[in-house]
Amino acid sequence: MKPAPFDYVAPKTIEDAIAHLNRHGSDARFLAGGQSLMPMLALRLARPTLVIDLNRIETLSHIRMQGGELCIGAMTRQGAVLDSNLVAQHAPLLQRVLREVGHPPTRARGTIGGSLAHADPAAELPVAALALQARFVIRSSAGERIVAADDFFQGMFETAIQPGELLTEIRIPSAATAGSGFEEIALRKGDFAIVSAAAWLAIAKDGTCTSARVVLGSVGPTPVRCPATEAHLIGKPVNAVAISAAAEAIPETLIESDSLNASRAYRRRIAPVLTRRALTAALKDAGKAAP
Amino acid sequence: MTRTTLTINGRRAQFDTEPRQSLADAIRNELGLTGTHLGCEHGVCGACTILLDGEAVRSCLMLAVQAEGASITTIEGVSLPHAGLTELQTAFRARHALQCGFCTPGMVLALHALFTNNPVADEDAIREAISGNLCRCTGYQPIVEAALDVSRANQDRLSQKT
Amino acid sequence: MTIGARALRLEDERFLRGEGRYVADLKLPFAYEAVIVRSAHPHARMTFVSLEAAKSLDGVIDIVTAADLPAGLTAIPCRIPCHGDMAPFLQHVLARDVVRYVGDPIAVVIATSRAIAEDAAELIDITWEPLPPVPDSVAALNPDSQKLHPAGNIASQWTFDIGNVDAEIATAAAVVRDTFSIQRHSAMPLETRGLLAHYDRARHSLEVFGPTKVPHTNRALLATMLKMPEGSIRFIEPDVGGSFGARGEFYPEDFLIPWVALRIGKPIRWIEDRYEHFSAINHSREMRFEVVAAANAAGMITAFDVRLVSDLGAYIRTHGDVVPSHASASFPGPYRIRNYRVHAIAALSNKTPSGTLRAPGMFEANFARERAVDLLADKLNIDRAEFRRRNLIPPADLPWAVGTESVKRPTIFDSGDFPAVLERALSEFGWDKPLPKSEGPIKRGRGLAVLVEPSGLGPFEGARIEVDQHGNVQVFSGCSSQGQGHETSLAQVASAVLTIPIERITVRHGDTGLIPFGGGSYASRTAVMSGHAVYAAALTVKEKAIRTVAQKLEVAEHDLQLIDGRIELLGAKEMGMTLGSVARLLLPGNPELMPPPPVANIVDNDGLTSTSYIRAVPGGTSVFAVHLADVAVDEETGKIRVERYLVACDVGTAINPMIVEGQIVGGVVMGLGGTLLEELAYDQQGVLLTGTFADYLLPSVHDAPPITAIVIEKEKSPTNPLGIKGVGEVGPSGVAAAVGNAVAHALGAGARLSTLPLTPERILFARTPGAA
Known part of the structure; x- marks a missing residue:
């Protein structure tokens, strides 16, 4: 299991990285934390002729608040996000999710941007990004554009990132008073999910839900929002009964995945269960967050 | 071939490598430190765990060229050849926390990284720290017990100080 | 330390320091790396179109296929047939014409590095004609299914x-x-398999590092397949990262790697990777x-x-x-x-x-x-x-x-x-x-x-014990170890008899150069069988030592006892000799106990040593x-x-x-x-x-x-x-x-x-x- 040969560059700036990509075209691959790309290289499932290492670009690694948004550089390590007080304050869902992602040594290298750009259908971070309505900052030689979470995940291992582009930052609107919850079934802790469910609830002082986001992961090629479930909650008081009804409102057709480790029938059975539990956790969390 | 310079177990080392060589292979083949084991070469088993600038990482998931300028500790750097074992290594022996020894270097390094940050780690933290290190022999229980021994000893020392 | 003690393991320290020596850690100068090319098809007819592109890659030394194998080479025999003739279903070391599973070995690439060998393997040009698969036992038992072998799909019933x-x-x-x-x-041992084979042509001597579990059995098998004297082949077990029954059987690679070393005349190293392990073990x-x-x-x-x-x-x-x-x-x-x-x-x-x-x-x-x-x-x-x-x-x-009955032995629960x-x-x-x-x-x-x-x-096991002049003990066992701690437990058995601390006892195993016969380690047999053999050998050493001291001190054997590595006269502790002293007395040629003979061919004492073989129930x-x-x-x-x-x-x-x-x-x-x-x-x-x-x-x-x-x-x-x-x-x-x-x-x-x-x-x- 040795990779096929490739050339290697380690640019120090975003501009240089993009210039290398433009020169080399589709035979080049960005190397972020390497936790997905390195096994693919070893198995020769990925065969770039040039590997562009992003690890020397300091400007890709940061966590800061800017304009009411939590901005996380694409090369920020998952472990750093898990330990960040800013993230704990403004996007605790991200930390809740990261606890299920791999293990300390993989999180020490694995990056936020690497995982999101890889867009594994069973991965947890895309689910959180969608539930948090993150915005994706994408750079190319033509400049910068911002893609909304709803438009970012386009298919299995496919995102809105185009040839010649680099994901540089994720921006999460701060909603310190919202509550969130996350549940998954994986065969072992740290593995990709069989099904995951994230819930995000904004609850008004009178207990009415003003905004709800429910996202399922590992049920299809991309994480999916469940508008039917969300609609059940918005504008109404949220309680256990409402949550159960909302969870049961997931249309079966939303759940397509059928794989070695779990059938479609099983996923359809547990998706409402996990959704109910995630919503319950989100409601509790919102209660804690409320002033 | 790319010339790569790094610090390994406190010493500066240099070698030439193809970009495709993993850091694990370079540690074993270029630096002759075979205590870093390869159990899967795809980042799941944890046998190749090293400390990269103090943090536990999988050396099969890094290219050797990426380690330019880095400071690396392998199992050979944990206790000097003619010095005694570390408290953790001694606890492993006392608890029969190793059998075939293949996962052992990775386990020891993952736990050393944990105790550096959290000397009084509890059982949950210990389990999480080695959750990415597979052991096929021991059933993990004695490894967790060995780590708890160290944690308790650290706790005792801390409480004596205060 | 004796039997029953929770002795800390003698092998632990080297493992804890990363000083274990597994097969992938061994190096020989000028060694080449081998990669086994395997079928990606479950069932197919196969023809090699061209090896040229692969062979012409820089760093490639050789590529062998079934066509290169020695004429008359047999399939790998079944070690323990139970319920019928297994001959029609055996595996050859390289598939010829037809492959029957994903992972079936079809060629060996030898190159200066593993990476180059993998590059070359991708360049081998093969045509595949898929055959209908027999995916499971239900299909196997269906009389309308494809036959995997001329003799059918049922090996025995x-x-x-x-x-x-x-x-x-x-x-x-x-x-x-x-x-x-x-x-x-x-079994999925955490260490994959591997072999390092070195052939010294001038001395017709083949050394193979990496075998485990049943080294003596497998050496005999390899000698037969290579038509070499058994004594010309030495199997040496390094530290081994787990077996659990699977590792150490005679696999196709166990012929291929030594054979390629013979063919090329350079050391050949093959370290299985995890991906191939899944389809090969x-x-x-x-x-x-x-x-x-x-x-x-x-x-x-x-x-x-x-x-x-x-x-x-x-x-x-x-x-x-x-x-x-x-x-x-x-x-x-x-x-x-x-x-x-x-x-x-x-x-x-x-x-x-x-x-x-x-x-x-x-x-x-x-x-x-x-x-x-x-x-x-x-x-x-x-x-x-x-x-x-x-x-x-x-x-x-x-x-x-x-x-x-199983393995032609009655199933008996003894006690x-x-x-x-x-x-x-x-x-x-x-x-x-x-x-x-x-x-x-x-x-x-x-x-x-x-x-x-x-x-x-398993039918038998053997052990040899040698005591040196300083009272250190070496135990040679026919067992092998894949991490169980036999170096410690067998030392404890020897220690119990010889009253010497386990730290002064070295157990060496898995090496056909050190003991001529061995059963190996499987079926939870080592404590039972090797333990018994070590015990028997230790008792013989003890008896020999007592006999010697009795002769030297001119006292009766039953008046002597062995305590703390010293044979003492009962009631007169100062009268005695350490085992090391006895060993010195028994050094071959030493005239102290046996004066030089008037004629040649007098049998010597063979030192303070003993070899014991024991038979199983x-x-x-x-x-x-x-x-x-x-x-x-x-x-x-x-x-x-x-x-x-x-x-x-x-x-x-x-x-x-x-x-x-x-x-x-x-x-x-x-x-x-x-x-x-x-x-x-x-x-x-x-x-x-x-x-x-x-x-x-x-x-x-x-x-x-x-x-x-x-x-x-x-x-x-x-x-x-x-x-x-x-x-x-x-x-x-x-x-x-x-x-x-x-x-x-x-x-x-x-x-x-x-x-x-x-x-x-x-x-x-x-x-x-x-x-x-």
Whole structure:
């Protein structure tokens, strides 16, 4: 299991990285934390002729608040996000999710941007990004554009990132008073999910839900929002009964995945269960967050 | 071939490598430190765990060229050849926390990284720290017990100080 | 340190320092790297179109295919055929024309580096004509299916028919029927296989580093295949990262790598990678049991009627049909059953060939039997422990001959007190204590399994002991070690006799250059067999030393005793000699004891050394064990958590209780892997789907429950002087049975748990037949 040969560059700036990509075209691959790309290289499932290492670009690694948004550089390590007080304050869902992602040594290298750009259908971070309505900052030689979470995940291992582009930052609107919850079934802790469910609830002082986001992961090629479930909650008081009804409102057709480790029938059975539990956790969390 | 310079177990080392060589292979083949084991070469088993600038990482998931300028500790750097074992290594022996020894270097390094940050780690933290290190022999229980021994000893020392 | 001490292991320090030397850590100058090219097709006709592009790559030394093999080379023989002629189904070292599984070796690339060899392997031009696959045993048994071999798809089938099964079933108070399936999985040692072979042409000497498990057996086999004298080949076992039954058998690579070293005249190194390991190492466990179990109104089990189908993959390897043979022979377990019928079939399919895996056939049979026994107990409304209590073989009935045989040896349980161990286990675990309360969707259950695990098999074992002039002891054993701690436990045996601390005893094993014969390590035999051989050799050394001192001091032998490595005169401690002094006295040619002879050819003393070979009792010795598990099941998701686990067993004598407990605790977690997680999955075309540790799931630390090992040393085995029973396989043997029973208990009546692994999906759908 040795990779096929490739050339290697380690640019120090975003501009240089993009210039290398433009020169080399589709035979080049960005190397972020390497936790997905390195096994693919070893198995020769990925065969770039040039590997562009992003690890020397300091400007890709940061966590800061800017304009009411939590901005996380694409090369920020998952472990750093898990330990960040800013993230704990403004996007605790991200930390809740990261606890299920791999293990300390993989999180020490694995990056936020690497995982999101890889867009594994069973991965947890895309689910959180969608539930948090993150915005994706994408750079190319033509400049910068911002893609909304709803438009970012386009298919299995496919995102809105185009040839010649680099994901540089994720921006999460701060909603310190919202509550969130996350549940998954994986065969072992740290593995990709069989099904995951994230819930995000904004609850008004009178207990009415003003905004709800429910996202399922590992049920299809991309994480999916469940508008039917969300609609059940918005504008109404949220309680256990409402949550159960909302969870049961997931249309079966939303759940397509059928794989070695779990059938479609099983996923359809547990998706409402996990959704109910995630919503319950989100409601509790919102209660804690409320002033 | 790319010339790569790094610090390994406190010493500066240099070698030439193809970009495709993993850091694990370079540690074993270029630096002759075979205590870093390869159990899967795809980042799941944890046998190749090293400390990269103090943090536990999988050396099969890094290219050797990426380690330019880095400071690396392998199992050979944990206790000097003619010095005694570390408290953790001694606890492993006392608890029969190793059998075939293949996962052992990775386990020891993952736990050393944990105790550096959290000397009084509890059982949950210990389990999480080695959750990415597979052991096929021991059933993990004695490894967790060995780590708890160290944690308790650290706790005792801390409480004596205060 | 003597027998029974919790001695810390002598091998630990090198492993803890990263100074273990595994085969991949060994280097020889000017060595080349080999890569095995393997079939990606389950069943196909194959033609090499061109090797040119591959051969012309910089750094490529040679590429060999079946066409290059020595004329007349035989297939790899079966080491232990049980129920018929295996010859028509054996594997050749390289496939010629037809491949029969994904992973079937077809060529060897030799290059200056592993990476270049892999580059070259991709350039080999082959045409493939796919043939219809035989994906599983159901297809194998279908007469309309493709034939894998001219002799068909069934390697062997056999029947044992004891008592009158039909009559007992017809008149039973309760009868249960179910079909139990155990999935294909494998040992997955954390270290992959590897070999380093070096041929010294001038001296016609071949050294092979990396063999383990049965080095002497495999050397003899290689010598035959290479037509070389056995003495020209030396197998040297380095440190080994686990075997669990699979590693160290004679595989195609065990011929190919030494043979390529001979052919090229340079050292050749082959280090298996994990991806190929999945398709290359012996698979195991794939078995289906159709069980009918009957009991009378008094709660006595009256009959088992079993149809057993085992899927052994594409070829018969060294283990032959031994796994289903063991399962068929030992299915009745520790129960007093006099009516038992089994029809067993060893079927072949387009999958990786199979062999043994820790508790071979037993893990499988115990799951099927103990689930059926629970179903019977439930049907009769008898407590599951009480039901077993009534049916265990009583001590007075031991030794118990089941009436079956495996490996042409009768299945005999030699000794024990099964009911006593059961009672101890039940009370330690608190069988009658209430389970923790169920909370919301979390339901709790408790499971029990009882079993007998055979051990100490194999015809003989040998040991040589040498004492040097300084009183240091070397023990040469015919065993091998894959991590169990034999260097320590065998040192303890020698230490017990020679009264020398284990730190002064070095145990060397797995090297055909150091001892001419050896059985090796399998079937939980090393403590029993090698322990016995070391004990015998140590006793002989002791006798020799006493005889020598008696002669030297001119006293009677019975007036001397060996204490702390010194032979002393009873009642006059100052009169004595250390073992080192005795060794010096016995140095060959030393005139002190034997004056120079007037004529030549007088036999010398051979130093203070001894070599002992001991023979085995055919049925071996067996361990009775009880497994108990508490589980929590999320009935909304099927997610299971094993909350605590206990194994109790009577091992006769534990040389080192710490090592014994380690075997049990580690074995339980391995068994949990086979119960809950591990599966070598294939699609219906015969393509292996699990090729990485990301999809073949080993238990992690989060999956390991608190485990208690109760090691009882009461009923000594009559088969060996130390009374030892082998304990290496007791750990995994009953896990699927106990956990399966616990999950069924948690889910309540009507749950069907008969297919492994017990995934959340299977558990969730256990009460809704057909949904999964």
